[in-house]
Amino acid sequence: MSTSNFIPVKTARLVVDEFRTSDFHRLQEIAFNINHNADEHAKDGYCPFYTFQVDKDTPDRDNVIRGKVSEFLIRAEKERKQEPRSTYRMAVRLPDGKLIGNVTVDMLPIDENGKKIYGDLGYFIDPKYGEHGYATEAVRGLVHHFFKQYPKLDITAHPANKFSRKLIERIGGKQVGYKEASHYGHGEPRAIFEVHKADFYRSSPFHQKMPNLLTVLVNHKAQNNRR
Numbered sequence: 001m002s003t004s005n006f007i008p009v010k011t012a013r014l015v016v017d018e019f020r021t022s023d024f025h026r027l028q029e030i031a032f033n034i035n036h037n038a039d040e041h042a043k044d045g046y047c048p049f050y051t052f053q054v055d056k057d058t059p060d061r062d063n064v065i066r067g068k069v070s071e072f073l074i075r076a077e078k079e080r081k082q083e084p085r086s087t088y089r090m091a092v093r094l095p096d097g098k099l100i101g102n103v104t105v106d107m108l109p110i111d112e113n114g115k116k117i118y119g120d121l122g123y124f125i126d127p128k129y130g131e132h133g134y135a136t137e138a139v140r141g142l143v144h145h146f147f148k149q150y151p152k153l154d155i156t157a158h159p160a161n162k163f164s165r166k167l168i169e170r171i172g173g174k175q176v177g178y179k180e181a182s183h184y185g186h187g188e189p190r191a192i193f194e195v196h197k198a199d200f201y202r203s204s205p206f207h208q209k210m211p212n213l214l215t216v217l218v219n220h221k222a223q224n225n226r227r
């Protein structure tokens, strides 16, 4: 794979960095886990990541899923060569290097029917590592870099995707609209959310532990600017 301009993001429990060719087998395992989890837990509000989603009755389903995993890694490699680079399709790993998920963010706006979409955030976590806060932690780590450039991030979720909706709300997102059909997956509907920079930082665990610190830092910066 080609060289990268991305400096790995380290959070308290994770490392967010580039995908590697050697991730294929582990990513395939995650894609199977996601599809099988959706087979069993769709009624609980679990939706598969559209990129790996293959209907249960598809002939030779496992091979179709494998094909999607290859496409995903090929896309990651192509995006890494973009000049300027827009899409950061990143691997989420434990500190020992084990791949457990993905976060993707676009650093350049996408034009959709004359409207600019910022960020177009996407993510998944291996269901075996779900509900430990890893997805939220990885998203926060990567999106922090996005907010150095933009004041607002756009994201959509399938209306039935309870876990994705919860994640979006956890990082300060609010629903602002609804689309009957979208370019995602099989043309499914989408709830449309926006995450504003101030809400993102207000919702961070750091801010919740030390709510006054942000105000102190902002005031300190303003005072320095006046000097």
Ligand SMILES: CC(C)(COP(=O)(O)OP(=O)(O)OC[C@H]1O[C@@H](n2cnc3c(N)ncnc32)[C@H](O)[C@@H]1OP(=O)(O)O)[C@@H](O)C(=O)NCCC(=O)NCCS
Residues within 6 Å of the ligand: 034, 047, 048, 049, 050, 121, 122, 123, 124, 125, 126, 129, 130, 131, 132, 133, 134, 135, 136, 137, 156, 157, 161, 163, 164, 166, 167
């Ligand atoms: C969307 C998705 C990533 C959410 O995963 P998740 O496991 O719910 O999210 P997190 O990893 O952030 O875990 C959050 C949960 O862990 C809990 N948790 C447990 N231990 C925790 C810890 N030590 N620290 C933080 N949170 C912890 C949180 O309380 C939260 O549960 P709650 O919502 O009941 O309060 C996952 O459902 C998924 O991969 N789905 C398929 C792909 C998909 O739909 N992607 C979205 C399309 S864009």
